[in-house]
Amino acid sequence: MTNVQHTRGTPAIIKKQGNKTLLITWEDGHVSPYSFRYLRQNCPCAGCIDEWTSAKTLNPGSIPLDLEGLKVEPVGGYGLSFSFSDQHATGIYHFDYLREICPCELCRKR
Amino acid sequence: MPVTEKEILAALSRIQDPDFHKDIVTLGFVDHIAVRDSKVGFEIVLPMPLFPVKEKMREEAAGIVKGLSGVSMVDVKMKSEVTGHAATDRAAIPGVKNIVAIGSGKGGVGKSTVSANLAVGLAKYGAKVGLVDGDIYGPTIPIMMGARTEELRQRDGRIIPIEAHGVKFMSMGFLATGNQPLIWRGPMAHKAVQESLLNVDWGPLDYLIVDMPPGTGDVHLTLVQTVALVGAVIVSTPQDVGLTISMKTFRMFEQTKVHPLGIIENMSYHICSHCGEREEIFGHGMVAQESERLKVPFLGEIPLDIAIRKYADQGMPIVIADPEAPSAKAYLEIIERLAAQISIRNYYSKPIQIIEEPEPNPKTFTV
Ligand SMILES: Nc1ncnc2c1ncn2[C@@H]1O[C@H](COP(=O)(O)OP(=O)(O)O)[C@@H](O)[C@H]1O
Ligand SMILES: [Mg+2]
Ligand SMILES: [Zn+2]
Numbered sequence: 362m363t364n365v366q367h368t369r370g371t372p373a374i375i376k377k378q379g380n381k382t383l384l385i386t387w388e389d390g391h392v393s394p395y396s397f398r399y400l401r402q403n404c405p406c407a408g409c410i411d412e413w414t415s416a417k418t419l420n421p422g423s424i425p426l427d428l429e430g431l432k433v434e435p436v437g438g439y440g441l442s443f444s445f446s447d448q449h450a451t452g453i454y455h456f457d458y459l460r461e462i463c464p465c466e467l468c469r470k471r
Numbered sequence: 472m473p474v475t476e477k478e479i480l481a482a483l484s485r486i487q488d489p490d491f492h493k494d495i496v497t498l499g500f501v502d503h504i505a506v507r508d509s510k511v512g513f514e515i516v517l518p519m520p521l522f523p524v525k526e527k528m529r530e531e532a533a534g535i536v537k538g539l540s541g542v543s544m545v546d547v548k549m550k551s552e553v554t555g556h557a558a559t560d561r562a563a564i565p566g567v568k569n570i571v572a573i574g575s576g577k578g579g580v581g582k583s584t585v586s587a588n589l590a591v592g593l594a595k596y597g598a599k600v601g602l603v604d605g606d607i608y609g610p611t612i613p614i615m616m617g618a619r620t621e622e623l624r625q626r627d628g629r630i631i632p633i634e635a636h637g638v639k640f641m642s643m644g645f646l647a648t649g650n651q652p653l654i655w656r657g658p659m660a661h662k663a664v665q666e667s668l669l670n671v672d673w674g675p676l677d678y679l680i681v682d683m684p685p686g687t688g689d690v691h692l693t694l695v696q697t698v699a700l701v702g703a704v705i706v707s708t709p710q711d712v713g714l715t716i717s718m719k720t721f722r723m724f725e726q727t728k729v730h731p732l733g734i735i736e737n738m739s740y741h742i743c744s745h746c747g748e749r750e751e752i753f754g755h756g757m758v759a760q761e762s763e764r765l766k767v768p769f770l771g772e773i774p775l776d777i778a779i780r781k782y783a784d785q786g787m788p789i790v791i792a793d794p795e796a797p798s799a800k801a802y803l804e805i806i807e808r809l810a811a812q813i814s815i816r817n818y819y820s821k822p823i824q825i826i827e828e829p830e831p832n833p834k835t836f837t838v
């Protein structure tokens with residue numbers, strides 16, 4: 362099943378660059394540069410998102426500027442989990458979700 | 472002049488693998504070519520068990536090479552080295568090459584019977600196979616495997632699986648105490664998966680078949696989060712109206728990026744226990760149609776045959792109890808197609824790799 366949707370949400374290369382940056386190159390060639398702080402701010406876990414309204418309960422401003430990503434691990438075959446320097450590690454980031462929140466200029470314009 | 476290795480490879484590249492639709496040289500199946508004067512020997516290493524149909528490939532290869540000038544004798548050895556799913560540390564069980572989930576929309580469609588027959592059938596053709604009974608709403612695998620009374624033993628804190636008919640198996644039902652029905656929710660489901668899959672001393676396995684609970688739920692979610700599955704198989708019946716129930720299960724696998732290996736139609740047509748005649752069942756063929764629409768391989772159909780149930784109840788899956796029976800042959804065809812689908816999946820899929828490198832020249836993000 363190689364449809365467009367499929368390649369969009371499928372990572373080709375995942376690079377953890379130091380403790381600040383995660384770089385994902387997708388099967389369709391798109392490159393997403395995330396800061397770990399941005400990933401932490403967009404944590405999809407039940408503690409950071411309201412289960413019913415899907416609204417963010419986490420105040421993004423409360424995340425320190427020097428927040429780091431210590432560990433990146435695959436979850437099954439469909440996503441990633443991160444251990445952040447503030448001890449938070451409960452979020453499972455689905456690849457489709459990661460693509461959706463891509464912070465690159467092109468994606469942010471949409 | 473003796474024949475050269477190059478000439479042998481060129482000749483063998485005329486043989487197409489029926490599952491991959493590529494030639495066996497390109498696929499890297501040919502190995503250890505040895506030429507001594509006019510005698511030639513080589514191996515064909517297949518990424519799946521050596522099913523009887525593979526004898527055709529051996530004969531074809533021997534014939535083609537024998538036809539080359541300067542060759543008087545050919546010795547072809549068929550070997551099997553089951554390929555494994557490319558998964559990373561946390562998402563794998565050490566030594567286990569392929570974890571396959573068997574799911575269905577609802578209970579009673581024959582999912583556990585299919586799981587037991589697939590496992591025993593794969594083992595019969597030389598594969599190392601494990602089987603997990605995760606269908607905690609009705610753990611029937613121990614009965615089907617003929618080992619209901621055994622007690623679990625441990626080695627170094629890990630559960631030793633029970634062995635029967637060449638298959639190592641483990642049931643989540645073994646973990647339950649008393650008679651009360653168990654509903655694995657959240658942390659409980661996590662513990663059940665942990666205990667029955669990860670904390671088991673499987674040893675090296677080519678395939679680990681997981682009989683999932685019907686529908687979708689916490690056990691499914693935990694499973695796909697904990698291990699990387701090579702893919703999932705869905706069992707459906709013609710009565711499974713419009714396949715709507717199986718579709719829900721299918722979508723769940725799709726959302727968690729579990730590769731659909733195929734769909735099986737069970738109780739597809741009726742084999743009369745008196746005359747052996749085949750009778751059609753209303754709705755038969757819908758599953759094949761649906762899998763075509765979904766672009767998921769149709770793995771085959773199994774008849775409604777009282778003998779399947781009889782042998783299951785006796786603890787001896789029909790594929791070994793009566794391998795010549797038409798329904799045992801139906802299972803075998805499905806087993807071959809499934810093993811092929813798994814090896815194709817492994818051939819094309821890349822592992823999720825996380826590369827670690829130092830921070831490049833300092834760059835600040837504005838987010
Ligand atoms: N193809 C078949 N022909 C006849 N009986 C079958 C067939 N497949 C399964 N059964 C029987 O149907 C019942 C339900 O099968 P089971 O494998 O336990 O279903 P599930 O695991 O989907 O709930 C069992 O009694 C089993 O022996
Ligand atoms: Mg069952
Ligand atoms: Zn969170």
Ligand SMILES: [Zn+2]
Pocket residue numbers: 391392393463464465466467468469
């Ligand atoms: Zn982008």
